[in-house]
Amino acid sequence: MAKIKTASKSEEVVNHYGAVRLRVSGSASLRMTLFSLDEVKSSILTPVAIMSQTNIEPNKLANFTQQRAKLEIKTTSINETFKISKIIVFVKPVAKSLPETS
Numbered sequence: 001m002a003k004i005k006t007a008s009k010s011e012e013v014v015n016h017y018g019a020v021r022l023r024v025s026g027s028a029s030l031r032m033t034l035f036s037l038d039e040v041k042s043s044i045l046t047p048v049a050i051m052s053q054t055n056i057e058p059n060k061l062a063n064f065t066q067q068r069a070k071l072e073i074k075t076t077s078i079n080e081t082f083k084i085s086k087i088i089v090f091v092k093p094v095a096k097s098l099p100e101t102s
Contacts (some may be wrong), residue, residue, distance in 0.1 A: 031076055
């Protein structure tokens with residue numbers, strides 16, 4: 001298993017969120033959105049339609065650059081059900097800090 005290198009609390013790196021991959025089953029159409037922590041900026045990913053359990057893990061591309069982000073996953077209609085067993089968010093650091101202003 002690969003080791004993940006984490007930033008210290010004093011270091012706030014800027015990350016590029018490139019994709020989200022899910023292992024999901026159920027009967028629903030899912031809408032996924034990446035938000036910045038202040039919820040001002042967002043990136044809406046294309047909807048994922050799931051009909052039953054398959055061996056395919058949907059991979060949705062994103063193009064979102066923030067220090068941190070949260071992923072919102074919701075259904076598009078009432079009475080849709082789903083079960084997520086795995087979520088992978090592909091993240092790559094692009095800068096060690098935000099540019100300073102004087």
